Amino acid sequence: MTDIVTAAMIVIGDEILSGRTKDKNIGHLADIMSAIGIDLKEVRIVPDEEDEIVAAVNTLRERYTYLFTTGGIGPTHDDITADSISKAFGVPCEYDSRAYAMLEENYAKREMEFTEARKRMARMPRGAEHIDNPVSLAPGFRIGNVHVMAGVPAIFQAMLDNVVPTLKTGAKLISATVHCPYGEGVIGDALGKIQKEHPQTIIGSYPKYQDGTFWTELVVRARSEEILEPARAAIERMVGGLADTSAGIGAPRVTR
Amino acid sequence: MTDIVTAAMIVIGDEILSGRTKDKNIGHLADIMSAIGIDLKEVRIVPDEEDEIVAAVNTLRERYTYLFTTGGIGPTHDDITADSISKAFGVPCEYDSRAYAMLEENYAKREMEFTEARKRMARMPRGAEHIDNPVSLAPGFRIGNVHVMAGVPAIFQAMLDNVVPTLKTGAKLISATVHCPYGEGVIGDALGKIQKEHPQTIIGSYPKYQDGTFWTELVVRARSEEILEPARAAIERMVGGLADTSAGIGAPRVTR
Structure with missing residues (x-):
């Protein structure tokens, strides 16, 4: 290091x-x-x-x-x-x-x-x-x-x-993925806000499309579990909130 | 050329x-x-x-x-x-x-x-x-x-x-500006759609903030008036449509 x-x-x-x-x-x-x-x-x-x-x-x-x-x-x-x-x-x-x-x-x-x-x-x-x-x-x-x-x-x-x-830095990144049943247009603003509130994390959004349905995989990366977890939880809450208020496509599926 | x-x-x-x-x-x-x-x-x-x-x-x-x-x-x-x-x-x-x-x-x-x-x-x-x-x-x-x-x-x-x-290409770009009384979050999707429908134009969005108010200057650039005008009109309609349906901040102001 x-x-x-x-x-x-x-x-x-x-x-x-x-x-x-x-x-x-x-x-x-x-x-x-x-x-x-x-x-x-x-x-x-x-x-x-x-x-x-x-x-x-x-x-x-x-x-x-x-x-x-x-x-x-x-x-x-x-x-x-x-x-x-x-x-x-x-x-x-x-x-x-x-x-x-x-x-x-x-x-x-x-x-x-x-x-x-x-x-x-x-x-x-x-x-x-x-x-x-x-x-x-x-x-x-x-x-x-x-x-x-x-x-x-x-x-x-x-x-x-x-x-x-x-790579030889000794540093590792860990990540967590939150499945989001909405397209990027729906979540973009809220996700940007979460990124700002968790500046030590790197949040990526990967739009997906299959069989007529759009969805998004949201990936949080960070140096430690302590930094990662609050951001992951915030994203999960954000996606869950959308499920409550909108089309109700279902609760988010979270994979680690 | x-x-x-x-x-x-x-x-x-x-x-x-x-x-x-x-x-x-x-x-x-x-x-x-x-x-x-x-x-x-x-x-x-x-x-x-x-x-x-x-x-x-x-x-x-x-x-x-x-x-x-x-x-x-x-x-x-x-x-x-x-x-x-x-x-x-x-x-x-x-x-x-x-x-x-x-x-x-x-x-x-x-x-x-x-x-x-x-x-x-x-x-x-x-x-x-x-x-x-x-x-x-x-x-x-x-x-x-x-x-x-x-x-x-x-x-x-x-x-x-x-x-x-x-620059020595003989080519010129003309532009038109549409004043938009909303932030980028409100117009992003609709503007992206207009850009796709007018691929020969270059549409820029410049967020502004003053005295507690957000607004956006939307600039269309193109090689000719024939290409520019339909895109400019589409943006004006889009912004006008928002004025009708939302907070009603007022009609868009257009400057050339």
């Missing part, structure tokens, strides 16, 4: 630079790094161009303890992050057998074709380790001090939760 | 890297650049450290047609952007006589002391030109191809509106 641990981030994607997609990952990484005592020193947003990604990766992985990237690990032709990271490290980019088997099995189960595009998500630099993706399965990866994660905020945040305990 | 015009952005500030403040300027600059046909190619977020700012400025101003910076031009000791830009260009950073006189007069009018800290806001590289600040007076500045603007989103956006017509 006494050494200064530093980090940088690369956000990869033309869609951020064009304004089509608004980045939500920089602020989240900044919050998490602050909470676990790592100094985020620099962020770069670069386009989907191999030379640009390679140059940024090689500059920043040398300068800082850790480098985190988001974006460009999906199935489409412009997802070139795995190739670019491989090139930066001078190793081949190849199908990872475990990721390949996992995706193959998953698509078979869902009776969906395991297309060439989907197979791309199993590619990573030789020697990389998986970063598990509990949301949509296709893993991120770590090679050296570089952590390569998804650009979709809910997936990025879940991957980062898996990375945090491996 | 045929040459490719490129741009980069530097966001300056420890508060963004620590997560304390969430950046809102990258997405806005990206939107505006796309709308006027300039390719935003790279964004860097750097700390309040002179060496870091100088290095980023000198790298990016060489590589791209335009460089835009936000942050670090306020009155406090950690506002070192003017000094850093001066150093990057190898010119002295000094009080700009016109900015100094303007601020001095303004503070005198408001019967506030023109402190050393406030005087800092009149400092800029020798030879720089003002970028007017219609919100809080203290100007940004342009030197060479570098445009130095405030980090506060409403001020940044107003300064950028002044910069856009000077």
Whole structure:
């Protein structure tokens, strides 16, 4: 805990630079790094161009303890992050057998074709380790001090939760999830108020949609149970209050 | 309009890297650049450290047609952007006589002391030109191809509106403002819907607070009157509808 641990981030994607997609990952990484005592020193947003990604990766992985990237690990032709990271490290980019088997099995189960595009998500630099993706399965990866994660905020945040305990700060974050049967529009103001009242926590809101229904997973993260619990309880009360006063979709379900 | 015009952005500030403040300027600059046909190619977020700012400025101003910076031009000791830009260009950073006189007069009018800290806001590289600040007076500045603007989103956006017509794309943006007597919480969802229905416009919402009252200035920007007008009318209808159904604070005031 006494050494200064530093980090940088690369956000990869033309869609951020064009304004089509608004980045939500920089602020989240900044919050998490602050909470676990790592100094985020620099962020770069670069386009989907191999030379640009390679140059940024090689500059920043040398300068800082850790480098985190988001974006460009999906199935489409412009997802070139795995190739670019491989090139930066001078190793081949190849199908990872475990990721390949996992995706193959998953698509078979869902009776969906395991297309060439989907197979791309199993590619990573030789020697990389998986970063598990509990949301949509296709893993991120770590090679050296570089952590390569998804650009979709809910997936990025879940991957980062898996990375945090491996970082050398001694600091850990614990989390609790409150299931909320309403969309973000309904709870946004109240949730913002709770965040302000619990400044040492990091509260995330993950909108969900399935079978015609919207709901939200609310995740509180904090350094200790003493800090976490009052915020979790406040969120639960807020959601419970909505169930009493509105459509009465039912009491919130809480999972830890 | 045929040459490719490129741009980069530097966001300056420890508060963004620590997560304390969430950046809102990258997405806005990206939107505006796309709308006027300039390719935003790279964004860097750097700390309040002179060496870091100088290095980023000198790298990016060489590589791209335009460089835009936000942050670090306020009155406090950690506002070192003017000094850093001066150093990057190898010119002295000094009080700009016109900015100094303007601020001095303004503070005198408001019967506030023109402190050393406030005087800092009149400092800029020798030879720089003002970028007017219609919100809080203290100007940004342009030197060479570098445009130095405030980090506060409403001020940044107003300064950028002044910069856009000077950029060499031939493209212009026009804007209309709708005064809205409600806070952002009331109009957020409806405004988001209007933005989706008018994808060629850029709709900004600027929360205001004075004398115990919250209100919002809603600004629509677009390439032409034909694109602008339907979005402006939709916003006016939305705000008017709220006046009919709720507290009845009064009809919206529209200024062009």
